[in-house]
Amino acid sequence: MAENRACEAPSLLPRATIPSGDNSFWADVSPLLDAACQDLQEGELIHGDNFNLFAAMSALEIMDPKMDSGIACTYYSLDEAIENGVAPVPISTDKTTDVQCVIDIMDHLLACEATWHKGHSLAQTVYSCLYLLRPERTSSHALLHSYCKVIRATCKTILSVVSEARTHEEEDLFTMAYGLPLSGDGDEKCLSMLNAVEETISRQLRACKATSSKRRVSEDIEPLQNNPDLEEGYCKSLLCRLRFRKHFYHLLTSMKRPQGRGLELARKHIASCISEIDHIQKSSEFLRENAHGMSEQNIDNTTASGCQPIGFDASLNCRLSAPTPPRSIKILCWGKALEYFLKLLQDLDVVCSYSLDPSLEAALLFVVKFQKSQPDLVARAHLQLLLVQDGKLYGRDPMFSMITRAAGLAEVTENHEIQKNEFMVQLGQLVINLLKILCTNAAWQRRKLGKMLQDWRVTYVQLEMSFKGEFEEASKTSNNKKICFKIYQHILAWVEEQTYWIAFRFLNLGFELELYSVHDYCMVYWYIYVVLIKLAEKKHLRMAMNSDSAKKKTKKKRDSFKDGEMDYHIPAAVLFLQSQIYLAEGLSMMFAALRNECRIVPLQSPFNTEHEIFIQQFELLQKACVPDHISYATFKESTMHANFSTLAICDYFKEAQRIAKEVKSSFANDPDTMAELRRVEQVAERNSIALNVCRAGALDPKLKISFTFCHHPFYATAIVKRS
Amino acid sequence: MENIEFDASAATAERDEEAEMENVEFEASEIEYVSYGGEHHLPLIMNLVDQELSEPYSIFTYRYFVYLWPQLSFLAFHKGKCVGTVVCKMGEHRNTFRGYIAMLVVIKPYRGRGIATELVTRSIKVMMESGCEEVTLEAEVTNKGALALYGRLGFIRAKRLFHYYLNGVDAFRLKLLFPRSELHPSLPQMADKYDSHMQSDHRDASFKE
Secondary structure, three states: OOOOOOOOOOOOOOOOOOOOOOOOOOOOOOOHHHHHHHHHOOOOOEEEOOOHHHHOOOOOOOOOOOHHHHHOOOOOOHHHHOOOOOOOOOOOOOHHHHHHHHHHHHHHHHHHHHHHHHOOOOOOOOOHHHHHHOOOHHHHHHHHHHHHHHHHHHHHHHHHHHHHHOHHHHOOOOOOOOOOOOOOOOOHHHHHHHHHHHHHHHHHHHHHHHHHHHOOOOOOOOOOOOOOOHHHHHHHHHHHHHHHHHHHHHHHHHOOOOHHHHHHHHHHHHHHHHHHHHHHHHHHHHHHEEEEEEEEOOOOOOOOOOOOOOOOHHHHHHHHHHHOOOOOOOOOOHHHHHHHHHHHHHHHHHHOOOEEEEEEHHHHHHHHHHHHHOOOOHHHHHHHHEEEEOOOOOOEEEHHHHHHHHHOOOOOOOOOOHOHHHHHHHHEEEEEHHHHHHEEEHHHHHHHHHHHHHHHHHHHHHHHHHHHHHOOOOOHHHHHHHHHHHHHHHHHHHHHHHHHHHHHHHHHHHHHHOOOOOOHHHHHEEEEEEEHHHHHHHHHHHHHOOOOOOOOOOOHHHHHHHHOOOOOOOOOHHHHHHHHHHHHHHHHHHHOOOOOOOOOOOOOEEEEEOHHHHHHHOHHHHHHOOOOOOHHHHHHHHHOOOOHHHHHHHOOOHHHHHHHHHHHHOOOOOOOHOOOOOOHHHHHHHHHHHHHHHHOOOOOOOOEEEEEOOOOOOEEEEEEOOO | OOOOOOOOOOHHHHHOOOOOOOOOOHHHHHEEEEOOOOOHHHHHHEEEEEEEHHOOOOHHHHHHHHHHOOOHHHHEEEEOEEEEEEEEEEEEEOEEEEEEEEEEEEOHHOOOOOOHHHHHHHHHHHHHOOOOOOEEEEEEEOOOHHHHHHHHOOOOOOOOEEEOOOOOOOOOEEEEOOOOOOOOOOOOOHHHHOOOOOOOOOOOOOOOO
């Protein structure tokens, strides 16, 4: 077996026969099929009780390689493949070749792993490795055996994290592992085995270095491979790969520790992983130079050496993969795989650096910021599990106290009877769901946020009614009533504020996801404007209630926000929103003016009108009455008279710019908000200029107007050019 | 402002951004639009779709659509050659009666001349007249031509579907909402907008569900 080491990549061998089983035998049905073909005319179809045209769509054409996965199989079974020497152990009797091949296997496995993380199935990626499929076969080869163990253990850990997070519906290929040997015997001890192998190779490295410097070596150790000139290079290449796996596995187990207890240690392992990746990358030159010519060139470039790895066959698992035959996938190249892991490590480092601030607002802001770097599934799943565990924030802080704290009710003790209120419990669940949803990919997230609005609205109404009922209980003392009233008011205000926050995120995510066309911008900015007004109102209300001395200001009219005077009682956070209100309104009016002045040709669909577009775009918001009294009619009323001369009267952009500039100083120790304000300022300034140009050249047909998001992810900047 | 590129395929897996080198010269009036008329049209449709898509469907998939909804599939001919086709269905979906555009193809030399728009429009018109409340389809996020085409017809990008296609590309679910009659008592007559070049060929399908 070891002599006839298969060095070619498995090719399409003509198979003699698939053997009959004990209770089965093969019969030739070609005559029957022929007769059936003669019997059916073109266009006819067999009818059956449970077979109709719809079912017929799932038909497979036998021997079509795209549909009949059996035809493209190299071997009928794993046993057959092994018998044919596809995954020999050891890979070569020549130790140098054996080491080279093991490194190729390690590299290709890394590429498979990255491909799996990116959204494919385990069966077609990592478990295309035959050595992993039969764990016991590698037991005589310490290096390969320990490596396979740590791979299995790592995949199992990551799989459990993603499964537990349970928000991967659109990435569900990831968790399919039916029929795959995820746990080998003794895999939990993988690290001790790996350490032993690492120790041996370290000694081999020391020995070869001593030999080269002609120093006497104290211990007599057999070298890793045959060629003394290459010993150092191969030892180092192996060591960095083994160490990467060790630290990566440690990282995962550290992060799993409850309540974020292992985060600091995890960061140390992340740093080690990144350092080892650097060594792995640097090893490629040596490996390429000394690549054995025994193997075909690796066209997919999944190994550092450039050689095809031995022992992989994706087609063997195709029956385990899915109900339908799996499409062939492309494994990431080695360079891209390393890039992927670097990004993953960076994202995990951000997660591990989080301070676990016992504040809902901080947690929400952290997730929103984290998502800006577009982390992948594995990083997001880890964040989610850190944030929400056992129904508590960070597995530590009960949701009830987080909510009351966020609502400004610091003095409400955890034992207050209000937490037993069924709608308070429901609210706690809504907050947990919100945190989980915010960790999903943007496309999925937006849909869920939209659907969530009704739940938040309904909960608000239920809480209001329930509080009213409890408040009116005769048994309460008047002092008790005062406290209860305060609690109710705070919580209700906070719930409303959160609802509008969700609505705002729902709307602005549409830009990131490219869901809006230019023709939609006018109404989208208008809706953002009305939502932001409510958000600012509710936030102001809540903050005003929080300060003991301030009387509740009755700034209910939305025009009050447009007072020229800067009211120093308005908190900076509210002013921040106010600058955005002006910016959004300005943008909406600008688009309306551009359309009314015929600078943008309105959409003239033969099938529907702007009204239908409005209904569809804001369906979920309208259903949840977020906000109330908003309709297509109110939108039209606000925008149909916009033109360049009316815009001269209220310069929304100038106001936005002014407020953003003035409130920046309040955020001196909040670099993120400072940066955001700067962006708002920039967009406002540029749009103000663009508007002036439009006004001045209103009748100039050569003026070309376009829009860019390079200054801000969702507030557009107009660019006016003369063509 | 928006660069509008006419490019037809709704369901292509690959996007070809090449300039149209072998454009055929023709007048719009030379294009004949025909409703699906029977088995003889099936190989024409299949060849067109097979040609343009990297993942051809089995014959049963075509039969499902054209047998059950022959009135929703149209072919475009130029001098006897089939140059484009649209294949659709409609039905009840979660309490709404909804049309679905499954395939839309126009061969490369004939693109950019409104043939795809005309094919789709005819099909949507039949859906509307049949009582559909909305029409939907999926398109790759990179398919600028299809997005522009459907955008002009009043479709919005209702959802983004993450990694919808196995090559990792996202898709948009596009939706067109027809006006509800109670909101629009005086809708412009859609029929007036189009020439009656359309030859309605409503032969009975040989198989009915």
